[in-house]
Amino acid sequence: MSLKGIAIDVETADPHSVGNAAAILSEIASRLKKFAASGETSLIDLKSLPFSPYEYEQLRFTLGRGEISANLDAIGTSEIIETQFPGVWWVTHYNVEGDIVADLIEIAAVPNILLSQPEDVRAGLERLHAIISQSAS
Amino acid sequence: MKDHDTLEHRLTEQGISRRAFLKFCAAMASLMALPPGSATAVAAALAQAKRPSVIWLSFQECTGCTESLTRSHSPTLESLIFDMISLDYHHTLQAASGFAAEKSRDDAMKAYYGKYLLLVDGSIPTKDGGVYSTIAGRSNLDLLQEAAKGAAAIVAVGTCAAFGGIPMAKPNPTGAMAVSDLIKDKPIINISGCPPIPVVITGVLAHYLTFGELPALDELGRPKAFYGETIHDRCYRRPFYDQGKFAKTFDDEGARNGWCLYELGCKGPTTHNACATTKWNGGTGFPIEAGHGCIGCSEPNFWDAGSFYTPLPAPTAEVTTVAGIAAVAGAGAAVALSALDRAKKKHMQQTHEKLTVKDLHD
Numbered sequence: 001m002s003l004k005g006i007a008i009d010v011e012t013a014d015p016h017s018v019g020n021a022a023a024i025l026s027e028i029a030s031r032l033k034k035f036a037a038s039g040e041t042s043l044i045d046l047k048s049l050p051f052s053p054y055e056y057e058q059l060r061f062t063l064g065r066g067e068i069s070a071n072l073d074a075i076g077t078s079e080i081i082e083t084q085f086p087g088v089w090w091v092t093h094y095n096v097e098g099d100i101v102a103d104l105i106e107i108a109a110v111p112n113i114l115l116s117q118p119e120d121v122r123a124g125l126e127r128l129h130a131i132i133s134q135s136a137s
Numbered sequence: 138m139k140d141h142d143t144l145e146h147r148l149t150e151q152g153i154s155r156r157a158f159l160k161f162c163a164a165m166a167s168l169m170a171l172p173p174g175s176a177t178a179v180a181a182a183l184a185q186a187k188r189p190s191v192i193w194l195s196f197q198e199c200t201g202c203t204e205s206l207t208r209s210h211s212p213t214l215e216s217l218i219f220d221m222i223s224l225d226y227h228h229t230l231q232a233a234s235g236f237a238a239e240k241s242r243d244d245a246m247k248a249y250y251g252k253y254l255l256l257v258d259g260s261i262p263t264k265d266g267g268v269y270s271t272i273a274g275r276s277n278l279d280l281l282q283e284a285a286k287g288a289a290a291i292v293a294v295g296t297c298a299a300f301g302g303i304p305m306a307k308p309n310p311t312g313a314m315a316v317s318d319l320i321k322d323k324p325i326i327n328i329s330g331c332p333p334i335p336v337v338i339t340g341v342l343a344h345y346l347t348f349g350e351l352p353a354l355d356e357l358g359r360p361k362a363f364y365g366e367t368i369h370d371r372c373y374r375r376p377f378y379d380q381g382k383f384a385k386t387f388d389d390e391g392a393r394n395g396w397c398l399y400e401l402g403c404k405g406p407t408t409h410n411a412c413a414t415t416k417w418n419g420g421t422g423f424p425i426e427a428g429h430g431c432i433g434c435s436e437p438n439f440w441d442a443g444s445f446y447t448p449l450p451a452p453t454a455e456v457t458t459v460a461g462i463a464a465v466a467g468a469g470a471a472v473a474l475s476a477l478d479r480a481k482k483k484h485m486q487q488t489h490e491k492l493t494v495k496d497l498h499d
Contacts, residue, residue: 019376043173045166048414050373052395052426074157093160099419101164104173113163117155 021055024105025062028088031107035087041108047100063090070114076101080111143185158184165347168340170362170411182347186221189346190249191256192242192284193227196277197270197304197313198259202295203229205332206339208418221346225253228272239273246287254345255288257281257316260297260304264312281319290324290351291316294338299327299358300437307441317358326351327358331434334415337363357437359409368405368431371413374398392428402446403430410435 024044031042051059064084072078076095083090089111093102106112153161162180166173195203207230224230225245226238233241245253259277262269267276285291293316296302304313317325328338341360344352352360369375377383377397384391384398392398399406405413408431412423424431430446433439 020373045173047167047420048170048173050371050375050413052373055373072156072160074154074160078160093164095164102160102167104163104167113156113160117159119155123154 020049020051021059021062024049024059028063028085028105028107032085032087035107041106043107044105046103046105060090063088072113078113080114143187165343168336169344169347169352170340179347182349186346186349188221188223189289190245190253191222191224191342192245192253192288193224193230193256193258194277194280194284195228196257196259196261196281196298197311198295198297200229201332202258202298202338203227205335206294208335222254222342225249242284246284250287252289253287254342255284255291256294257291257298258294260301260313260315261319262304262311263314263319264310269311278319281316285320285323288323290326290345291320292341293317293325293327293329293358295333296329296331296434296437296439299329302331303440306438324351325358326354326360329357329359329364329435329437330410331439333435334363334411334417336415337411355409359435363411363415364409364435366409366411368408368410368413368425369403371411372405372425373413374425387428398425398428398430400448401430402444402448404433404436404439404442404445404449405431406449408433408436 024046027044031044034040035042046056066082066084066086068080068082070080072080076093076098078091078093080092081090082088087107087109089106089108091102091104091106091111091113092100093104095101159176159180162183163176165183166175166179169179171179226242228238231238231241259270261267261277261281263278267278270277272280293299297304297313298316301309301313301315301318304311305315317327326341328341330337337360340363341352344360344362352362355361355364357364369378372378374395374397377395378399382391382394382396383400384394384396385400386392387401392401397403403425405425412431413425416423416426432445433442436442
Protein backbone atom coordinates (compact mmCIF):
# COMPACT_ATOMS: atom_id res chain seq x y z
CA MET A 1 0.00 0.00 0.00
CA SER A 2 1.41 3.37 -0.92
CA LEU A 3 1.10 6.49 1.18
CA LYS A 4 -1.42 7.75 -1.35
CA GLY A 5 -3.78 5.01 -0.18
CA ILE A 6 -3.95 6.47 3.30
CA ALA A 7 -6.21 9.46 3.67
CA ILE A 8 -4.03 12.23 5.07
CA ASP A 9 -5.57 15.60 5.73
CA VAL A 10 -2.80 18.11 5.35
CA GLU A 11 -3.34 20.95 7.78
CA THR A 12 -3.37 24.12 5.73
CA ALA A 13 -5.52 26.13 8.08
CA ASP A 14 -2.55 27.93 9.59
CA PRO A 15 -3.12 31.43 8.29
CA HIS A 16 0.21 32.74 9.55
CA SER A 17 3.09 32.93 7.15
CA VAL A 18 6.34 32.69 9.05
CA GLY A 19 8.31 34.26 6.24
CA ASN A 20 9.96 31.29 4.57
CA ALA A 21 8.01 31.66 1.31
CA ALA A 22 8.77 35.37 1.12
CA ALA A 23 12.48 34.59 1.47
CA ILE A 24 12.37 32.22 -1.50
CA LEU A 25 10.57 34.83 -3.57
CA SER A 26 13.40 37.31 -2.96
CA GLU A 27 15.89 34.63 -3.94
CA ILE A 28 13.98 33.97 -7.17
CA ALA A 29 13.79 37.70 -7.91
CA SER A 30 17.54 38.19 -7.52
CA ARG A 31 18.28 35.24 -9.80
CA LEU A 32 15.73 36.39 -12.37
CA LYS A 33 17.39 39.80 -12.36
CA LYS A 34 20.73 38.13 -13.12
CA PHE A 35 19.12 36.06 -15.89
CA ALA A 36 17.54 39.15 -17.45
CA ALA A 37 20.87 40.98 -17.39
CA SER A 38 23.33 38.28 -18.42
CA GLY A 39 21.35 35.20 -19.41
CA GLU A 40 22.81 33.26 -16.47
CA THR A 41 20.48 30.34 -15.73
CA SER A 42 20.10 28.80 -12.29
CA LEU A 43 18.28 26.23 -10.21
CA ILE A 44 16.79 26.23 -6.72
CA ASP A 45 16.23 22.86 -5.06
CA LEU A 46 13.03 23.27 -3.07
CA LYS A 47 13.57 20.01 -1.21
CA SER A 48 16.55 21.51 0.57
CA LEU A 49 14.58 24.44 1.99
CA PRO A 50 12.31 24.67 5.02
CA PHE A 51 8.58 25.14 4.40
CA SER A 52 5.39 24.49 6.26
CA PRO A 53 2.76 22.88 4.02
CA TYR A 54 0.91 26.18 4.08
CA GLU A 55 3.93 28.13 2.89
CA TYR A 56 4.55 25.68 0.08
CA GLU A 57 1.00 26.25 -1.14
CA GLN A 58 1.52 29.94 -0.70
CA LEU A 59 4.57 29.83 -2.96
CA ARG A 60 2.62 27.83 -5.56
CA PHE A 61 -0.18 30.37 -5.42
CA THR A 62 2.11 33.39 -5.71
CA LEU A 63 4.13 32.03 -8.60
CA GLY A 64 0.97 30.85 -10.30
CA ARG A 65 0.77 29.41 -13.79
CA GLY A 66 1.84 31.15 -16.96
CA GLU A 67 1.40 30.32 -20.60
CA ILE A 68 3.17 26.99 -20.81
CA SER A 69 2.82 23.68 -19.06
CA ALA A 70 4.38 20.45 -20.23
CA ASN A 71 4.42 16.86 -19.07
CA LEU A 72 7.31 14.48 -19.40
CA ASP A 73 6.66 10.78 -19.29
CA ALA A 74 9.94 9.08 -18.39
CA ILE A 75 10.42 6.83 -15.33
CA GLY A 76 7.33 8.43 -13.85
CA THR A 77 5.86 11.72 -14.89
CA SER A 78 7.33 15.20 -14.59
CA GLU A 79 5.42 18.44 -14.55
CA ILE A 80 7.08 21.47 -16.11
CA ILE A 81 5.22 24.73 -15.67
CA GLU A 82 6.20 28.23 -16.62
CA THR A 83 5.00 30.39 -13.77
CA GLN A 84 3.27 33.70 -14.35
CA PHE A 85 6.76 35.18 -14.33
CA PRO A 86 8.37 34.39 -17.70
CA GLY A 87 11.73 32.70 -17.21
CA VAL A 88 10.72 31.20 -13.88
CA TRP A 89 9.84 27.52 -14.29
CA TRP A 90 8.59 25.06 -11.71
CA VAL A 91 9.89 21.59 -12.51
CA THR A 92 8.57 18.68 -10.46
CA HIS A 93 9.85 15.17 -11.11
CA TYR A 94 7.80 12.21 -9.88
CA ASN A 95 8.94 8.60 -9.73
CA VAL A 96 6.85 5.67 -10.94
CA GLU A 97 5.12 5.45 -7.54
CA GLY A 98 4.07 9.09 -7.82
CA ASP A 99 6.39 10.41 -5.10
CA ILE A 100 8.20 13.69 -5.74
CA VAL A 101 11.89 12.91 -6.33
CA ALA A 102 13.01 16.40 -7.31
CA ASP A 103 11.24 19.73 -6.95
CA LEU A 104 13.05 22.58 -8.66
CA ILE A 105 12.65 26.18 -9.61
CA GLU A 106 14.59 26.73 -12.83
CA ILE A 107 15.45 30.19 -14.07
CA ALA A 108 15.96 29.82 -17.83
CA ALA A 109 14.40 30.49 -21.23
CA VAL A 110 13.59 26.77 -21.50
CA PRO A 111 14.17 24.17 -18.76
CA ASN A 112 17.03 21.88 -19.70
CA ILE A 113 14.95 18.73 -19.35
CA LEU A 114 12.66 19.84 -22.21
CA LEU A 115 15.49 19.95 -24.76
CA SER A 116 15.89 16.96 -27.07
CA GLN A 117 19.10 15.17 -26.18
CA PRO A 118 21.64 14.48 -28.98
CA GLU A 119 21.82 10.77 -27.97
CA ASP A 120 18.04 10.44 -28.24
CA VAL A 121 18.01 12.36 -31.54
CA ARG A 122 20.56 9.93 -33.04
CA ALA A 123 18.64 6.89 -31.77
CA GLY A 124 15.40 8.34 -33.16
CA LEU A 125 17.00 8.99 -36.52
CA GLU A 126 18.06 5.34 -36.71
CA ARG A 127 14.51 4.23 -36.00
CA LEU A 128 13.16 6.59 -38.64
CA HIS A 129 15.65 5.30 -41.24
CA ALA A 130 14.61 1.76 -40.38
CA ILE A 131 10.96 2.58 -40.99
CA ILE A 132 11.76 4.28 -44.33
CA SER A 133 13.84 1.37 -45.60
CA GLN A 134 11.16 -1.07 -44.47
CA SER A 135 8.36 0.74 -46.32
CA ALA A 136 10.61 1.13 -49.42
CA SER A 137 11.21 -2.61 -49.72
CA MET B 138 34.68 -5.47 -14.94
CA LYS B 139 33.50 -4.88 -18.49
CA ASP B 140 31.66 -1.86 -19.81
CA HIS B 141 28.31 -3.57 -19.76
CA ASP B 142 28.49 -3.23 -15.99
CA THR B 143 28.06 0.52 -16.18
CA LEU B 144 24.78 2.02 -15.15
CA GLU B 145 24.40 3.88 -18.44
CA HIS B 146 24.64 0.64 -20.38
CA ARG B 147 22.13 -1.13 -18.15
CA LEU B 148 19.68 1.75 -18.50
CA THR B 149 20.08 1.90 -22.29
CA GLU B 150 19.41 -1.84 -22.38
CA GLN B 151 16.17 -1.19 -20.55
CA GLY B 152 15.18 1.33 -23.24
CA ILE B 153 15.60 4.32 -20.99
CA SER B 154 16.18 7.55 -22.92
CA ARG B 155 18.92 10.07 -22.25
CA ARG B 156 16.31 12.55 -21.11
CA ALA B 157 14.95 10.04 -18.61
CA PHE B 158 18.52 9.47 -17.44
CA LEU B 159 18.94 13.23 -16.94
CA LYS B 160 15.74 13.28 -14.92
CA PHE B 161 17.07 10.41 -12.84
CA CYS B 162 20.28 12.39 -12.30
CA ALA B 163 18.33 15.48 -11.25
CA ALA B 164 16.58 13.34 -8.65
CA MET B 165 19.93 11.85 -7.58
CA ALA B 166 21.53 15.30 -7.22
CA SER B 167 18.60 16.37 -5.06
CA LEU B 168 18.85 13.12 -3.10
CA MET B 169 22.55 13.58 -2.44
CA ALA B 170 21.89 17.18 -1.41
CA LEU B 171 24.36 18.38 -4.03
CA PRO B 172 24.07 21.93 -5.31
CA PRO B 173 21.21 22.08 -7.83
CA GLY B 174 22.69 22.08 -11.29
CA SER B 175 25.01 19.19 -10.44
CA ALA B 176 22.76 16.89 -12.45
CA THR B 177 25.05 17.15 -15.49
CA ALA B 178 28.12 16.23 -13.43
CA VAL B 179 26.18 13.40 -11.83
CA ALA B 180 25.13 12.16 -15.28
CA ALA B 181 28.74 12.12 -16.49
CA ALA B 182 29.99 10.25 -13.42
CA LEU B 183 27.03 7.91 -13.13
CA ALA B 184 27.19 6.89 -16.78
CA GLN B 185 30.48 5.16 -16.00
CA ALA B 186 29.61 3.97 -12.49
CA LYS B 187 30.08 0.30 -11.66
CA ARG B 188 27.96 -1.75 -9.28
CA PRO B 189 29.81 -2.07 -6.02
CA SER B 190 29.44 -5.22 -3.93
CA VAL B 191 27.80 -4.44 -0.61
CA ILE B 192 27.94 -6.59 2.52
CA TRP B 193 25.57 -5.58 5.30
CA LEU B 194 26.19 -6.85 8.83
CA SER B 195 23.54 -6.43 11.54
CA PHE B 196 24.78 -6.53 15.13
CA GLN B 197 23.27 -5.30 18.40
CA GLU B 198 20.29 -3.54 16.82
CA CYS B 199 16.52 -3.51 16.49
CA THR B 200 16.32 -3.76 12.66
CA GLY B 201 14.87 -0.24 12.63
CA CYS B 202 17.63 0.90 10.27
CA THR B 203 16.75 -1.80 7.75
CA GLU B 204 13.08 -0.95 8.21
CA SER B 205 13.98 2.63 7.39
CA LEU B 206 15.99 1.69 4.30
CA THR B 207 13.19 -0.49 2.95
CA ARG B 208 10.96 2.59 3.07
CA SER B 209 13.33 4.61 0.95
CA HIS B 210 11.41 5.69 -2.11
CA SER B 211 13.78 7.69 -4.23
CA PRO B 212 15.28 5.70 -5.78
CA THR B 213 13.28 2.69 -4.74
CA LEU B 214 15.05 0.00 -2.81
CA GLU B 215 14.51 -2.40 -5.68
CA SER B 216 16.21 -0.16 -8.19
CA LEU B 217 18.98 0.58 -5.73
CA ILE B 218 19.64 -3.08 -5.06
CA PHE B 219 19.31 -4.37 -8.57
CA ASP B 220 20.60 -1.49 -10.68
CA MET B 221 23.06 0.32 -8.53
CA ILE B 222 24.57 -1.96 -5.94
CA SER B 223 25.06 -5.65 -5.61
CA LEU B 224 23.77 -6.47 -2.13
CA ASP B 225 25.59 -9.72 -1.50
CA TYR B 226 24.78 -10.27 2.15
CA HIS B 227 22.05 -8.91 4.42
CA HIS B 228 20.74 -11.55 6.78
CA THR B 229 17.29 -10.00 7.09
CA LEU B 230 16.63 -9.26 3.43
CA GLN B 231 18.40 -12.13 1.67
CA ALA B 232 16.58 -15.28 0.56
CA ALA B 233 19.38 -17.65 1.54
CA SER B 234 19.59 -18.89 5.11
CA GLY B 235 21.87 -20.97 7.30
CA PHE B 236 25.15 -22.16 5.82
CA ALA B 237 24.20 -20.85 2.35
CA ALA B 238 23.77 -17.35 3.76
CA GLU B 239 27.12 -17.39 5.54
CA LYS B 240 28.73 -18.79 2.37
CA SER B 241 27.38 -15.90 0.27
CA ARG B 242 29.16 -13.49 2.59
CA ASP B 243 32.41 -15.44 2.49
CA ASP B 244 32.22 -15.65 -1.31
CA ALA B 245 31.62 -11.91 -1.70
CA MET B 246 34.44 -11.07 0.69
CA LYS B 247 36.81 -13.25 -1.33
CA ALA B 248 35.66 -12.15 -4.81
CA TYR B 249 35.66 -8.41 -4.06
CA TYR B 250 38.46 -8.27 -1.49
CA GLY B 251 39.56 -4.68 -1.00
CA LYS B 252 36.65 -3.37 -3.06
CA TYR B 253 33.39 -4.09 -1.28
CA LEU B 254 31.47 -1.62 0.79
CA LEU B 255 30.73 -2.84 4.32
CA LEU B 256 27.52 -1.57 5.89
CA VAL B 257 27.03 -2.14 9.60
CA ASP B 258 23.99 -1.48 11.73
CA GLY B 259 23.98 -2.06 15.47
CA SER B 260 26.69 -1.63 18.07
CA ILE B 261 29.24 -4.28 18.93
CA PRO B 262 29.24 -5.85 22.41
CA THR B 263 32.80 -6.31 23.63
CA LYS B 264 32.35 -7.37 27.26
CA ASP B 265 33.05 -11.02 28.17
CA GLY B 266 34.58 -11.78 24.78
CA GLY B 267 31.63 -10.36 22.84
CA VAL B 268 29.38 -13.22 23.91
CA TYR B 269 26.25 -11.03 24.13
CA SER B 270 25.55 -11.06 20.40
CA THR B 271 26.56 -13.83 18.03
CA ILE B 272 25.61 -14.90 14.51
CA ALA B 273 26.14 -18.50 13.39
CA GLY B 274 28.09 -19.05 16.59
CA ARG B 275 30.53 -16.22 15.98
CA SER B 276 30.72 -13.01 17.93
CA ASN B 277 29.84 -9.70 16.29
CA LEU B 278 33.31 -8.47 17.11
CA ASP B 279 34.89 -11.37 15.26
CA LEU B 280 32.60 -10.91 12.23
CA LEU B 281 33.27 -7.17 12.08
CA GLN B 282 37.03 -7.54 12.29
CA GLU B 283 37.02 -10.18 9.57
CA ALA B 284 34.75 -8.26 7.19
CA ALA B 285 36.50 -4.93 7.80
CA LYS B 286 39.83 -6.30 6.52
CA GLY B 287 38.75 -6.50 2.88
CA ALA B 288 36.40 -3.51 2.88
CA ALA B 289 37.11 -0.44 0.75
CA ALA B 290 35.14 1.59 3.27
CA ILE B 291 32.71 1.04 6.11
CA VAL B 292 29.35 2.73 6.48
CA ALA B 293 28.03 2.72 10.04
CA VAL B 294 24.26 2.91 9.59
CA GLY B 295 22.32 4.24 12.56
CA THR B 296 23.31 5.73 15.88
CA CYS B 297 24.17 2.32 17.40
CA ALA B 298 26.83 1.54 14.79
CA ALA B 299 27.97 5.17 14.57
CA PHE B 300 28.11 6.12 18.25
CA GLY B 301 27.05 3.09 20.31
CA GLY B 302 23.43 4.20 20.57
CA ILE B 303 20.94 2.68 22.97
CA PRO B 304 22.94 -0.52 23.68
CA MET B 305 25.75 1.73 24.92
CA ALA B 306 23.39 3.76 27.15
CA LYS B 307 24.20 3.63 30.85
CA PRO B 308 25.01 1.23 32.39
CA ASN B 309 26.02 -0.40 29.07
CA PRO B 310 25.78 -3.99 30.33
CA THR B 311 27.24 -5.57 27.18
CA GLY B 312 30.21 -3.25 26.77
CA ALA B 313 28.72 -1.99 23.51
CA MET B 314 31.00 0.02 21.24
CA ALA B 315 30.69 1.91 17.96
CA VAL B 316 32.34 0.67 14.76
CA SER B 317 34.84 3.55 14.86
CA ASP B 318 35.89 2.52 18.39
CA LEU B 319 37.05 -0.83 17.05
CA ILE B 320 38.20 -0.28 13.47
CA LYS B 321 40.94 2.28 13.01
CA ASP B 322 42.48 1.53 9.62
CA LYS B 323 39.52 2.02 7.25
CA PRO B 324 37.55 5.03 6.10
CA ILE B 325 34.34 5.05 8.15
CA ILE B 326 31.28 7.09 7.41
CA ASN B 327 28.66 7.52 10.12
CA ILE B 328 25.03 7.80 9.08
CA SER B 329 23.54 8.43 12.48
CA GLY B 330 19.90 8.62 13.47
CA CYS B 331 17.55 6.28 15.27
CA PRO B 332 16.81 5.31 12.58
CA PRO B 333 18.66 7.34 9.92
CA ILE B 334 16.55 9.03 7.25
CA PRO B 335 16.09 6.45 4.48
CA VAL B 336 17.12 8.78 1.66
CA VAL B 337 20.25 9.72 3.58
CA ILE B 338 21.29 6.04 3.53
CA THR B 339 20.58 5.74 -0.18
CA GLY B 340 22.02 9.21 -0.82
CA VAL B 341 25.37 8.21 0.67
CA LEU B 342 25.40 4.95 -1.28
CA ALA B 343 24.51 6.92 -4.42
CA HIS B 344 27.35 9.33 -3.74
CA TYR B 345 29.81 6.49 -3.36
CA LEU B 346 28.80 4.78 -6.55
CA THR B 347 28.54 8.03 -8.50
CA PHE B 348 31.88 9.49 -7.56
CA GLY B 349 33.68 6.37 -6.33
CA GLU B 350 34.56 8.02 -3.04
CA LEU B 351 32.92 8.92 0.22
CA PRO B 352 31.35 12.37 0.58
CA ALA B 353 32.84 15.12 2.75
CA LEU B 354 32.43 14.35 6.46
CA ASP B 355 32.04 16.42 9.62
CA GLU B 356 34.15 15.95 12.76
CA LEU B 357 31.94 13.05 13.83
CA GLY B 358 32.36 11.27 10.50
CA ARG B 359 28.90 12.18 9.19
CA PRO B 360 28.30 13.38 5.61
CA LYS B 361 28.19 17.17 5.68
CA ALA B 362 25.57 17.31 2.95
CA PHE B 363 23.01 15.88 5.37
CA TYR B 364 24.42 16.68 8.81
CA GLY B 365 25.97 20.07 8.09
CA GLU B 366 23.07 22.02 9.54
CA THR B 367 21.10 21.58 12.72
CA ILE B 368 17.40 20.72 12.74
CA HIS B 369 16.87 24.16 14.26
CA ASP B 370 18.74 25.92 11.44
CA ARG B 371 16.43 24.41 8.86
CA CYS B 372 13.21 24.22 10.83
CA TYR B 373 10.17 25.88 9.31
CA ARG B 374 9.23 26.98 12.82
CA ARG B 375 12.56 28.79 13.26
CA PRO B 376 11.07 32.24 12.61
CA PHE B 377 8.86 31.74 15.72
CA TYR B 378 11.97 31.10 17.78
CA ASP B 379 13.44 34.32 16.47
CA GLN B 380 10.21 36.14 17.38
CA GLY B 381 10.21 34.60 20.86
CA LYS B 382 6.96 32.70 20.28
CA PHE B 383 7.01 29.38 22.14
CA ALA B 384 4.57 26.62 22.97
CA LYS B 385 4.63 26.14 26.76
CA THR B 386 2.60 22.93 26.91
CA PHE B 387 1.55 20.44 24.26
CA ASP B 388 -2.02 21.74 24.15
CA ASP B 389 -1.79 25.46 24.65
CA GLU B 390 -2.48 28.17 22.09
CA GLY B 391 1.17 28.31 21.08
CA ALA B 392 1.20 24.59 20.32
CA ARG B 393 -1.96 24.95 18.25
CA ASN B 394 -0.46 27.89 16.36
CA GLY B 395 2.60 25.84 15.51
CA TRP B 396 5.04 27.92 17.53
CA CYS B 397 8.57 26.86 18.42
CA LEU B 398 8.86 23.76 20.66
CA TYR B 399 12.12 24.86 22.23
CA GLU B 400 10.68 25.26 25.73
CA LEU B 401 9.14 21.80 25.52
CA GLY B 402 12.61 20.31 25.23
CA CYS B 403 13.17 20.29 21.47
CA LYS B 404 16.78 19.27 20.80
CA GLY B 405 16.73 20.81 17.32
CA PRO B 406 19.38 23.45 18.13
CA THR B 407 22.05 20.86 18.99
CA THR B 408 21.05 18.09 16.59
CA HIS B 409 22.60 17.73 13.16
CA ASN B 410 20.38 15.97 10.66
CA ALA B 411 18.33 16.61 7.53
CA CYS B 412 14.84 15.79 8.92
CA ALA B 413 13.58 19.37 8.57
CA THR B 414 14.05 19.42 4.81
CA THR B 415 14.28 15.79 3.71
CA LYS B 416 11.39 14.79 5.99
CA TRP B 417 10.00 11.33 6.67
CA ASN B 418 7.44 8.88 5.36
CA GLY B 419 7.71 9.85 1.72
CA GLY B 420 8.11 13.53 2.53
CA THR B 421 4.98 13.69 4.69
CA GLY B 422 6.55 15.44 7.63
CA PHE B 423 9.00 15.22 10.52
CA PRO B 424 8.58 15.14 14.31
CA ILE B 425 8.40 18.91 14.78
CA GLU B 426 5.83 19.16 12.00
CA ALA B 427 3.80 16.59 13.95
CA GLY B 428 4.02 18.78 17.04
CA HIS B 429 6.75 17.03 19.05
CA GLY B 430 10.24 18.33 19.68
CA CYS B 431 13.34 16.72 18.24
CA ILE B 432 14.87 14.16 20.63
CA GLY B 433 18.35 14.45 19.12
CA CYS B 434 18.64 10.85 17.98
CA SER B 435 21.48 11.49 15.53
CA GLU B 436 23.86 12.81 18.20
CA PRO B 437 26.20 10.72 20.38
CA ASN B 438 24.80 9.69 23.78
CA PHE B 439 21.37 11.14 23.04
CA TRP B 440 19.77 8.63 25.37
CA ASP B 441 21.78 9.81 28.37
CA ALA B 442 21.69 13.54 27.57
CA GLY B 443 18.88 14.33 30.00
CA SER B 444 15.10 14.40 29.58
CA PHE B 445 13.62 14.81 26.12
CA TYR B 446 11.30 17.40 27.68
CA THR B 447 13.84 19.59 29.46
CA PRO B 448 14.67 22.73 27.47
CA LEU B 449 18.23 23.14 26.28
CA PRO B 450 20.19 25.96 27.85
CA ALA B 451 20.13 28.74 25.24
CA PRO B 452 18.95 32.31 24.79
CA THR B 453 15.23 32.93 24.70
CA ALA B 454 15.37 36.74 24.51
CA GLU B 455 17.31 39.48 22.79
CA VAL B 456 17.55 37.67 19.51
CA THR B 457 15.92 40.58 17.70
CA THR B 458 19.19 41.59 16.05
CA VAL B 459 19.60 38.10 14.70
CA ALA B 460 15.98 38.06 13.54
CA GLY B 461 16.62 41.36 11.81
CA ILE B 462 19.58 39.93 9.96
CA ALA B 463 17.45 36.90 9.11
CA ALA B 464 14.73 39.05 7.55
CA VAL B 465 17.22 40.91 5.38
CA ALA B 466 19.21 37.87 4.36
CA GLY B 467 16.06 36.07 3.22
CA ALA B 468 16.58 32.52 2.06
CA GLY B 469 20.13 32.51 3.32
CA ALA B 470 19.05 33.34 6.83
CA ALA B 471 18.81 29.82 8.12
CA VAL B 472 22.30 29.21 6.83
CA ALA B 473 23.66 32.44 8.26
CA LEU B 474 22.36 31.60 11.70
CA SER B 475 24.09 28.29 11.65
CA ALA B 476 27.39 30.14 11.77
CA LEU B 477 27.45 29.54 15.51
CA ASP B 478 30.45 27.42 16.25
CA ARG B 479 29.21 23.84 16.38
CA ALA B 480 31.94 22.51 18.61
CA LYS B 481 31.07 25.21 21.09
CA LYS B 482 27.38 24.38 20.99
CA LYS B 483 28.20 20.73 21.51
CA HIS B 484 30.45 21.50 24.44
CA MET B 485 27.71 23.62 25.95
CA GLN B 486 25.17 20.90 25.51
CA GLN B 487 27.38 18.47 27.35
CA THR B 488 28.24 20.83 30.17
CA HIS B 489 24.82 22.53 30.28
CA GLU B 490 26.40 25.95 30.01
CA LYS B 491 24.31 28.94 29.11
CA LEU B 492 24.45 29.98 25.48
CA THR B 493 24.41 33.74 25.01
CA VAL B 494 23.38 36.05 22.22
CA LYS B 495 27.04 36.87 21.80
CA ASP B 496 27.68 33.24 20.90
CA LEU B 497 25.22 33.55 18.06
CA HIS B 498 27.14 36.49 16.64
CA ASP B 499 30.59 34.95 17.04
